[in-house]
Amino acid sequence: MTGTINIDGQNIPFEEGQTIIEAATAAGVYIPHLCHQPGYTPHGSCKLCTVKVNGRNCSACTFPAADGQTVINNSAEQELDRRRITQMLFVEGNHFCPSCEKSGNCQLQGVAYHLNMLDNHYPHFFENREMDASHPDILIDHNRCIFCNLCVRASQQKDGKNVFGIAGRGINKRLIVNSPSGQLKDSDIDINDSAVHICPTGALLIKRTGYQVPIGQRIYDHKHISEVALAQENDNGQD
Amino acid sequence: MMAKIKVATTSLAGCFGCHMSFLDLDERLVALAEVAEFDRSPITDIEHCGPCDIGLIEGGVCNSENVHVLREFRKNCKILVAVGACAINGGLPAMRNHISLEDCLLEAYRDGIGVENAQIPSDPELPLLLDKVHPIHEIVKIDYFLPGCPPSADVFWTFLTALLEGREPSFPYELVHYD
Numbered sequence: 001m002t003g004t005i006n007i008d009g010q011n012i013p014f015e016e017g018q019t020i021i022e023a024a025t026a027a028g029v030y031i032p033h034l035c036h037q038p039g040y041t042p043h044g045s046c047k048l049c050t051v052k053v054n055g056r057n058c059s060a061c062t063f064p065a066a067d068g069q070t071v072i073n074n075s076a077e078q079e080l081d082r083r084r085i086t087q088m089l090f091v092e093g094n095h096f097c098p099s100c101e102k103s104g105n106c107q108l109q110g111v112a113y114h115l116n117m118l119d120n121h122y123p124h125f126f127e128n129r130e131m132d133a134s135h136p137d138i139l140i141d142h143n144r145c146i147f148c149n150l151c152v153r154a155s156q157q158k159d160g161k162n163v164f165g166i167a168g169r170g171i172n173k174r175l176i177v178n179s180p181s182g183q184l185k186d187s188d189i190d191i192n193d194s195a196v197h198i199c200p201t202g203a204l205l206i207k208r209t210g211y212q213v214p215i216g217q218r219i220y221d222h223k224h225i226s227e228v229a230l231a232q233e234n235d236n237g238q239d
Numbered sequence: 240m241m242a243k244i245k246v247a248t249t250s251l252a253g254c255f256g257c258h259m260s261f262l263d264l265d266e267r268l269v270a271l272a273e274v275a276e277f278d279r280s281p282i283t284d285i286e287h288c289g290p291c292d293i294g295l296i297e298g299g300v301c302n303s304e305n306v307h308v309l310r311e312f313r314k315n316c317k318i319l320v321a322v323g324a325c326a327i328n329g330g331l332p333a334m335r336n337h338i339s340l341e342d343c344l345l346e347a348y349r350d351g352i353g354v355e356n357a358q359i360p361s362d363p364e365l366p367l368l369l370d371k372v373h374p375i376h377e378i379v380k381i382d383y384f385l386p387g388c389p390p391s392a393d394v395f396w397t398f399l400t401a402l403l404e405g406r407e408p409s410f411p412y413e414l415v416h417y418d
Contacts, residue, residue, distance in 0.1 A: 126336040
């Protein structure tokens, strides 16, 4: 079955099985997101892609497109909700952008810039989170993890491994490593694994590759995440 | 001639980088001086700020003096502006928030490499340290935020010219950075 959905007044075709975000991306319509990546099972955890479908709030990455849907993606209410969600991500973790190697290439920043987020609004948690620098090539800085689950899915679905998992609930949620010691060095992760390269923030970093592109000349320093995401995700879709 | 608007600036737990960036306005400072005058600021060396139109605050809040200065600015400034990453989210000084204050002091003044005559400073003149560094919006209401480490001179210029012309400030994409 194919059909048409209407996003912010624009008619967009979809194919059987496509979610709203997949149809939108194919049509060049950007819906902000962090935990969604084409080719991975939808997770629906970041809630940034929340759109109004026939008056109901739904995650565009998990909600199937159906003929005749009216979808609101860009409204003042949606922008405020998304800004607040992004601000919550910033205050729950410890995102000190000036000290982060990922700064400028960070999708969390890119989304925040897109939403014109100038402040963090909420009181900061300043949660005490550890770093795992045990692996010779790969670093986990838990301060920057937003629990998007992409490394978990990449390890399982692309790498055929099971290196990562999310444990705990609510504020006790944390990224764990499947190894006898719980440390990355004792896992079977490899520097070429998809899981290592998919992190949208600076939580998973490759060691000794810092500052190859100077801060100020990086992706989101100049390019809008809507433009970058649509180009990359439509390219991936054709692979 | 219209009265000049009064601007006050201060650095709390910051590195003065935002003030240096403000000075990067270069010749535009002359144009600014036509319409604005400084109250308390490192430029004027005035100790307490009086009634002002705009207060620019750099840095987060790390000690009791920062709290007093911030409250004084809030009381005296019609518009209070958080300038830079430290004012907005605590910035790099807030990276000490994961270490106990005792450990910070011991490392800096007793156990650190090269420390001689080890002693924790305890002069009553010294402001008391808070156990955490806080963004300024957690202490007083803030009207505007200029992100960046530091915000560029163009951010200051875009912001101040908008305010002076009675427009709501907004920034083009290229000017918004968190680093």
